[in-house]
Amino acid sequence: MSCVLGVLTKQVENLHVFLLVCGLRRVKDPLYLLEAFAEWHSQNPLVVLIIIGPVIDPVFTAEVEESVKRSVGVFLAADLSQEELHSAMQKSFALVNSSLSEGMSAAILEAMDLGLPVLARDVPGNAAIVEHKVTGLLYSSPQEFVSMSRKLLDDRELQERLVRNGKNYITTCHNPVKERITYQKLVETLH
Template sequence: MKIILAAPNFPQPRGNTVTVRRIAAHLEKLGVQTEIVSTTEEVKPLPFGDLVHGFHAFYFYQFMQKLAERPDPYIVTMTGTDLNVDLFHPQKRGGVLSVLREAKAIHVFDEAAKTILLKEAPEFEYKVFPIAQGATGFPPSGLPLEKEAGTFLYVLPAGIRKVKNIPSAISALGKLHKKYPHLRLWLVGPVIEEAEAEIVLDLVERHSGWVCCIGELPHSEMGAVYQQADAVLNTSLSEGQPAAILEAMSYGLPVLVSNVQGNSGMVENGSTGYLYNDEQEFLDYAEQLINDDEARQRLGQRAKQYAAEQHSSIREAEALLKIYKSLLQ
């Protein structure tokens, strides 16, 4: 069996690239041949495969419109903005629903995502499959940058774009930094939107004494970042199921994340991390993480246990393979 995995912006270091590479690696362990293609580069005829698995419904829809011959069968994974934004966008909704309608199966990351989709398109119920993302492991690696001794390091792993709401993290932590001058923040991720990058990089320059923008890193080096972090942030306005937060949890790190669908599907407030609704809650939780070693360790241990039990990469691949086989019989 050969599966073509079609993802946007591949091989750029974004969430979809992390997801398809992880799935491909574990499908290969199960004896499945895979090939990854980008849906946002120059369109070429699809390579031969028994089935095409597209990631991000709207990008996949656009890709399909450019193909001389459309694949059949295909399935679609809804990864985040396609579910939470594009599905409700007047100019994009039709494309999203069109590509899902022709799909033989639709993969979402959790039951909450399934509920959102079926509220808008209940006719898809028979072919929607919630399968949790697997956690990605990392080989040992070094990092040119080292955390300063005696500091408390927050890491925010995200590509720089408006939906990630990075300026809010700098602004809020700036208030805490006045009280805790040993606080540090690393931003890790590529520039995706130039206009947002201007705002973020201006803030980084103004707070250069404690904020560092590392920029784009090979995904294999993220393990070295997590090893130095004390806590990991996600300030997104919208999420699917962020791989970076799942990776941080698998490292036993406490996470402080915005209370949006995707984050809330992984993080149980006060148990496996903290969910915040506004800046004051963010500040309260962020300060607690700095001051309460016991709470930080407890959250990290529970997060690691949750990631191991609920986000097995091999179980993710096995569940997808079961769908592939059922469609090809």
């Protein structure tokens, strides 16, 4: 047995971890994919969904914990430091975003920067940074998520294109050096 983000799994070389990074609160909708993913896992035990993030709403977190306990192939992991989270992301197959509403998802941007394919719910905030089939995949239902995930698993060219274009997007539109300079200038004008 080995430990993947605190979740015990059999040592399987071909395990595909889909990582849903979010603060545990209703707007992030971490249970949106639960049933469809559990059904997919029953058909393909090599796919797992790990939900990870800080407790924001304790009552909702208890609901998530109970729902995950009753599901197969879906796990809830404790919050990690940024360094640990980035390491976990790099060991995962894809990053998942299931938010009902999103601003500019730091998790999506970090995943692109780390070379991880992104599957995001098709809401305006996600669609503003994820171009469908170019920098990531946008889905509108749990069934569409599973269908796109299956395609991504089977299509190495698609995986490579999403990773390459995601990294290019980060370099072009969210270059950390350029953003730091811009924010420094902004702060200087406020003083």
